[in-house]
Amino acid sequence: MQVWHGIEQIPDGLSGSVVTIGNFDGVHRGHRAVLTATAERARSLGVPAVALTFDPHPAQVHRPGTTPPLLTGLTDRLALLAEVGIDATLVLHYTLDLAALTPEEFVTGYLRDALRARAVVVGHDARFGRGNSGDQHTMAALGQEHGFAVDVVADVGADRRWSSSWARELVESGDVAAAETILGRPHRMRGVVVRGQARGRDLGFPTANLAPSATGTIPADGVYAGWLRRHAGAGERLPAAVSVGTNPTFGDIAERIVEAHVIGRSDLHLYDEEVVVEFVERLRATVRYEGVEALVAQMRLDVADALAVLGESAV
Structure with a gap:
């Protein structure tokens, strides 16, 4: 799997991609459902499957010193993303300036212009852009405007949605x-x-x-x-x-x-x-x-x- 630390490392010859966005802490089974759907969509279009993630974790920037430890560090996160079929990961250095981008600024700058997204795959609870103001409906509207499809993957889990916070609770309790x-x-x-x-x-x-x-x-x-x-x-x-x-x-x-x-x-x-x-x-x-x-x-x-x-x- 290729790893790009910033958009300046994206190859000039990238003609298209299928992108998913997330922190992916732990790369748990809920994440894997979205990531697998991303890889499958990319194969169908003949373009790379790309995960866009952030380092440090946004919570560590917005609430420094008060956030729980991550389930996985960046090295393990990247290894686990590769295991589920992701071809490349764009790691964005998370800053308050990045957090201040509107949903449209984020989409046009990173998904449309940098990654040339032909499709974007998101989870049901996806949030992005300033103040987490963008959601799956925002992404669908922006996709229609900027020429990429948007696929939404339903939540995964039985009685409770699989999540990083739930997995962390269990680990910290010893289970x-x-x-x-x-x-x-x-x-x-x-x-x-x-x-x-x-x-x-x-x-x-x-x-x-x-x-x-x-x-x-x-x-x-x-x-x-x-x-x-x-x-x-x-x-x-x-x-x-x-x-x-x-x-x-x-x-x-x-x-x-x-x-x-x-x-x-x-x-x-x-x-x-x-x-x-x-x-x-x-x-x-x-x-x-x-x-x-x-x-x-x-x-x-x-x-x-x-x-x-x-x-x-x-x-």
């Missing part, structure tokens, strides 16, 4: 299995492995600690069955027991940390490597144990439980 139903995949975090206090290694359970700058919503404190993917997520997938919290048994860590014990592997050297940690199921809440022996006994149980959830054999 990552339910979040997977909305996301269509395990929730993930991406970060560089940094040196911790090496307690896990001393106890026989070495862990890969994610740097505080890791992207992705941190789940509720507890122990999870999951996977660690090496080489920025493109390499081997290894079964893991993942701990989230402050290690209360030792009581000397103030900030929450995410650390993954790759089960059955003590030969890995992951420091300074970017990895992806996927959360499959929460095994238990965080507990403070009286003494190291009780903690180690529980960690052995956690490893066995994680293997059972992941369908892996003991190693």
Whole structure:
């Protein structure tokens, strides 16, 4: 998938496209319905399928310091967009000046002139332009005026519409299995492995600690069955027991940390490597144990439980 950071990077030879617009945080199943429709429409017209997205997230610009963490950072968002068949993504740097554009200014500048849209695919609740004043009806009217079709994709979900906010609520409560139903995949975090206090290694359970700058919503404190993917997520997938919290048994860590014990592997050297940690199921809440022996006994149980959830054999 091509990635264009600004309209100046769009190839001069682009003769047309089918475009969809959104923040796409998490690229959940609701997003995928719109993205798949975009890709299918593009194939029918013989032009690229283009996603137009924003970085940083608009909420971080309008309400800095008060917004919840994103489900996915930009790297994962782009990877997930590529997986559903998008040919190119235009990443617009979101600013207050961009937010001030009227719906017509946004459409003519980006969809008509820059991307030469032949069709635009939007969700039922699409909003765009100054003050979110544009909606699907505005887009349809502008499409008729400027020569592109507009396809509207209905909301997706059973009892409740699938949304980024719902998936985030589930992740933050620790119900990552339910979040997977909305996301269509395990929730993930991406970060560089940094040196911790090496307690896990001393106890026989070495862990890969994610740097505080890791992207992705941190789940509720507890122990999870999951996977660690090496080489920025493109390499081997290894079964893991993942701990989230402050290690209360030792009581000397103030900030929450995410650390993954790759089960059955003590030969890995992951420091300074970017990895992806996927959360499959929460095994238990965080507990403070009286003494190291009780903690180690529980960690052995956690490893066995994680293997059972992941369908892996003991190693």
